[in-house]
Amino acid sequence: MIGASICTIGDEILIGQIVDTNSAGIATELEKNGIKVRKMLSFADDKDEIRKNLDAELNESDIVIVTGGLGPTKDDVTKKVLFELSRSTRYVENTAQAEVIHEILASRGLDTLDTNRAQALVPDNCEVIVNRLGTAPVMILHTERQGRKVSLYSLPGVPFEAMGAMDDVISDIRLHYHTEDIYHKTVMTYGIAESALSDMLEKWEGALPDDIHLAYLPDPLKGVALRLSVFGGERLIQEARCERELAGLRKILGDSIYSEEGERLETVVGKLLKKCGKTLSTAESCTGGMIASLITSVPGSSDYFLGSVVSYANSVKHGVLGVSDEILKRSGAVSEECVRAMAEGVRKLTGSDYSVATSGIAGPGGGSEDKPVGLVWVGVSSEKRTEAVKFNFRNDRLRNTQRFAASALDTLRKFIELEVNN
């Protein structure tokens, strides 16, 4: 199995100002493609440090992936190190990248400055993958260490540019190295905590064939993903073997499984709505627009999503959504009655087929013994019926809001599935 090191360059990481998410993203891609990440490291935007660390990693790993240390104000230190490592003699312009740079700046109404143009210059002994999402190209160095083939890939530091380049990087690795195929199957579950899930699955997990690996991947917006992995072998055979195990999993977890393709909740909800030609609206208090934001993050969501009323103030719950003053006085905004009225209100206001509503207490302040921080009511409504469910979480403001939003999407998903299947 070929081994990789992932290096991130940047003072902002070393001083703790930003959390390095590039490494995890890159590691996920490498791992999916049968490349083992041995080590991750972050070091300073300094030529000597970069040179020393890249040298050391090339001596130990087959593949070294570097992000950062490129860009108009960064003095392009990584590029200078690549120039030396590749024993280049001059910089040559990559015309395709130069064009992208010009286009990007022109689309922002900006002139191409010399500092911008310089980004298209690459050491002549490096290969290039054009970065269509930004101005700094991906540079590749294929070389040798102690008779061993090694490769260095230099990616931009901006996360979406770095991740955008990974498909091409993987293709290039596959071209130069023998990578083993891995077959993955990612089953998405919602509503069961990781530890409870592991108890429920203990027997099933224990009976899995030795070469089928199981990983639990929890995420507040996605629930717990269960990933089955098999290395090597014929894809069709491995697929069939995993399918056999999945049959048992489905029996245990039932409708807690929302996707067997690793999709997100908002994608699954969108597909369901598209399939049955129905529309959706949301009424959000504590989630403050996060549910609408998640739903509209899916391209094509305008086909089924009509809109949302974020009714943060009670005056908006009453004035726009039509929640009665009585309900607000009697039960308060965080109550079953209120989310039912909110869900019905937004459905009628927008004329949508389905709606989902939330009202809860994200914290840090605002909780009471009766209604503690982390409590949320979720309401779902269609022409036929309206339902409300209560959830309790115990996290910080952001985490609570994310769990509220995901619970609302999952409640909606089950509600629609039930109506569609009946």
Add this chain to the structure above:
Amino acid sequence: MIGASICTIGDEILIGQIVDTNSAGIATELEKNGIKVRKMLSFADDKDEIRKNLDAELNESDIVIVTGGLGPTKDDVTKKVLFELSRSTRYVENTAQAEVIHEILASRGLDTLDTNRAQALVPDNCEVIVNRLGTAPVMILHTERQGRKVSLYSLPGVPFEAMGAMDDVISDIRLHYHTEDIYHKTVMTYGIAESALSDMLEKWEGALPDDIHLAYLPDPLKGVALRLSVFGGERLIQEARCERELAGLRKILGDSIYSEEGERLETVVGKLLKKCGKTLSTAESCTGGMIASLITSVPGSSDYFLGSVVSYANSVKHGVLGVSDEILKRSGAVSEECVRAMAEGVRKLTGSDYSVATSGIAGPGGGSEDKPVGLVWVGVSSEKRTEAVKFNFRNDRLRNTQRFAASALDTLRKFIELEVNN
């Protein structure tokens, strides 16, 4: 200045399953206390790997902080390496930690098993900081390398336990090393791209005293942060020296600076509204609720934020916000006329003092030559006036939406500042 390495141990980090947030948290604490983080690294939960990497880091840094590789199911590999590195001869029980272990388990209704009890055993040549938040103690090794004093701190992997131990770790470092203070000033700017900013600041930057360092930190939701750093010296003097440089920066950048305290746009908008006792609502098409979501991510935002209408469908723009069919027919949803009507509509609907509206094309589909992907109109409105501004970006769907939302917040910020200052 003393240098540190931060090491995180764990396969779940290397396969990209979890993002390492411990390193950033620890780095922030070290950096605030004048300790320079040279390097961060993550490697596998394997004794040889741990030994090799810790050895290498002790040869280069004064302080090495390790998290993870402890715990009942982890086979305590880090502890075994510490035993060797410290040339210990036996394990001794730390009675204070043994008591904490017993208390924690008892409070969960569990008996103390041998595997739990073993966690209180530490190599006899190591010092201990009791971990009151969990079962694994912090172990300290003070030793020498090439006549140089070096120290290793082994922390638990659970983030809140690791962070909870940092105060004691810092105290111990201060006891053994002379640490220098660092003064930072983070100036937030919006609306000027990093490369243009660096051109504008070239002369000012060139005239900065050698010991004042400048860093550019771009982020789609925050704009570009400019961070000034000075090491050592008297805090008040360094503050005054930075203040002198800032005066020049303010002249060049004017109202492109939205905070000198490193705050986010939504925080600054919230403070402005609180200060003048005004309320806000939003009407969002392409941003799909992201602006509302950002605004409500600030604790206490219910004091000024009334709500939002996410008018994804034209029927909601018309039916809820009152945008006339004529406008939608004549100019379309992505137009100056439409965002003006949306902003005015939501302000009247919710009764807020201010409002901001967006309509644009986030992509990937839906663009035309006239109205390309990345185009957004932003409308802002108060009782006195309504304005609209156009922006062009060229990113993927998520990035475009983030830039749309941030541009809307910045437009709103300037709009309110102008009214408040007049």
